[in-house]
Amino acid sequence: MTAGPDGPTEGADPEVSQETSGEAPVDEAVEVPADEEEVVDEAAAEESTEPEQAAEPTPEQQLAERTADLQRLQAEYVNYRRRVERDRAQSRQQGEAAVLRSLLTVLDDIGRAEQHGELTGGFKAVADALHQALKAHKLEGFGAEGDVFDPRLHEALFAAGESPDVQVTSVGPVVRTGYRMGDEVLRHAQVGVIEPASGEAPAGDEDE
Structure with a gap:
């Protein structure tokens, strides 16, 4: 039996009709009973309070x-x-x-x-x-002739020649006295510099 122009053909397969119509089946929403929702809410509330209770310091x-x-x-x-x-x-x-x-x-x-x-x-x-x-x-003056020359204390202004009486570079004529306060140098001593005599043995080292 054949239906009218707007109706389905009688005897046709329902599944075939759904596929040919191009419409997907609609899922119906699942209703949760109210008492089950309350149980879920209480369980979630208990879980949320447990970390707070555990985090409280003793x-x-x-x-x-x-x-x-x-x-x-x-x-x-x-x-x-x-x-x-x-x-x-x-x-x-x-x-x-x-x-x-x-x-x-x-x-x-x-x-x-x-x-x-x-x-x-x-x-x-x-x-x-x-x-x-x-x-x-603690102010102290320094820079005397014959002292060992120390660039941290003395400022060399000129070369004062050589001398057999010194074994290392030493202070010669003092132009201006140096001063220090404790370990702090306030002013360097300005001096001439005497070098050991080249090619000569220091005094006291000659063979007798």
């Missing part, structure tokens, strides 16, 4: 954390105090060195007056008092 852990924080703060404070004290000492030393450098020209004048025999009377007393005061600040 009193011993809290005490250890607070102790570590206090120790870290104490170490930072100790380092801060050391840094402040070191910076303060460096600033004080730099200021003291600047004052002493400004007095070196005065000491040069005193030295020249002494060489010319003009350091007498009250002037000598003042000069001696000044030297004692500066010595209290």
